[in-house]
Structures are given as C-alpha cells and as structure tokens.
Amino acid sequence: MTVPCAIALVVVFTVVGVLLRDSDTGANFYLADQIAMVVIGVILAGLTLLWAVPRVRADTSGIEVRNVLTKRTFAWSEVLSVSFPDGASWARLELPDDEYHAVMAVQAVDRQHAVDAVRALRRLHKQARESR
Missing domain, CATH: 2.30.29.30 (Pleckstrin-homology domain (PH domain)/Phosphotyrosine-binding domain (PTB))
Structure with a gap:
C-alpha cells in the first residue's frame, strides 16, 4: 500500500508543479516553484516509503x-x-x-x-x- 501511495504523491505533485502558472489571484509561480513542487512530492514519497521498512x-x-x-x-x-x-x-x-x-x-x-x-x-x- 505504501508504494502506490508514494507513486501517487510524486504524480500529483509533478502534475501540480507542471500546471503552476500565473493565476488571477496575482500570485506568480516561476520555474523554481515548479521544481520545488516536484521535489516536495519526491520527499513526501520517500517519507511514505519508510513505512514499508x-x-x-x-x-x-x-x-x-x-x-x-x-x-x-x-x-x-x-x-x-x-x-x-x-x-x-x-x-x-x-x-x-x-x-x-x-x-x-x-x-x-x-x-x-x-x-x-x-x-x-x-x-x-x-x-x-x-x-x-
């Protein structure tokens, strides 16, 4: 169960990172923000995998x-x-x-x-x- 959850975290954070762009709220997202979202997903996936240890x-x-x-x-x-x-x-x-x-x-x-x-x-x- 932890492996599918870890994969889902990476996929969701990658999709969110790719889709981050300027919004109507005035928030500006840059390439560094998109990369950070993917990195956060990978870190959370790694922490999730600890439960399989x-x-x-x-x-x-x-x-x-x-x-x-x-x-x-x-x-x-x-x-x-x-x-x-x-x-x-x-x-x-x-x-x-x-x-x-x-x-x-x-x-x-x-x-x-x-x-x-x-x-x-x-x-x-x-x-x-x-x-x-």
Missing part, C-alpha cells in the same frame, strides 16, 4: 526488530514475553523494568496474519526459554 526476524537465539528508524536485536533471554495489548496498533516485546519495544512489522490491521506472527514468535520464545 519494518521487519522482524527471529530464531531460537533471538529476535531482530527493524522499525521505521531503528533496528535492535534482542536475545530471547532479554525478552519477558511477546504481547499484543488490546487496542494496540502493533505487537511488542515486553522487557525487564516495565519497558517494551514495539514490533511494527506485526500490525493489528493484518488481522489473522498478525495473530499467526505473534503465535510463531511466542513459540520461538518458549523454545528458547526451555532450551536454556
């Missing part, structure tokens, strides 16, 4: 969570549990001292896929705990 990789040794701007790796021994609180947008790793780390790759809008992902992460967590 989240990923989670897990095995019996630990879990790597890449969110929009950060990437962290946890050993399963550092993780108390994998949870998906009611009303939350995404899953999270419960950590010691009442801390948690969001797992943005597992989102509530994915419904059954999110349920399956949380169950798989919980199985890996349980296997890692039992093997110690």
Whole structure:
C-alpha cells in the first residue's frame, strides 16, 4: 500500500508543479516553484516509503526488530514475553523494568496474519526459554 501511495504523491505533485502558472489571484509561480513542487512530492514519497521498512526476524537465539528508524536485536533471554495489548496498533516485546519495544512489522490491521506472527514468535520464545 505504501508504494502506490508514494507513486501517487510524486504524480500529483509533478502534475501540480507542471500546471503552476500565473493565476488571477496575482500570485506568480516561476520555474523554481515548479521544481520545488516536484521535489516536495519526491520527499513526501520517500517519507511514505519508510513505512514499508519494518521487519522482524527471529530464531531460537533471538529476535531482530527493524522499525521505521531503528533496528535492535534482542536475545530471547532479554525478552519477558511477546504481547499484543488490546487496542494496540502493533505487537511488542515486553522487557525487564516495565519497558517494551514495539514490533511494527506485526500490525493489528493484518488481522489473522498478525495473530499467526505473534503465535510463531511466542513459540520461538518458549523454545528458547526451555532450551536454556
């Protein structure tokens, strides 16, 4: 969904940039303004694509969570549990001292896929705990 949205932003801002001309309101648009509109569209598209970055990789040794701007790796021994609180947008790793780390790759809008992902992460967590 983010790629079509990013493409739409570039197209819309490019069309607006190309169509910008002098108007009846007295505003004057120059070539630099038209180029700036296209650049703004490209920047917004790039920011939109950041939402396609989240990923989670897990095995019996630990879990790597890449969110929009950060990437962290946890050993399963550092993780108390994998949870998906009611009303939350995404899953999270419960950590010691009442801390948690969001797992943005597992989102509530994915419904059954999110349920399956949380169950798989919980199985890996349980296997890692039992093997110690």
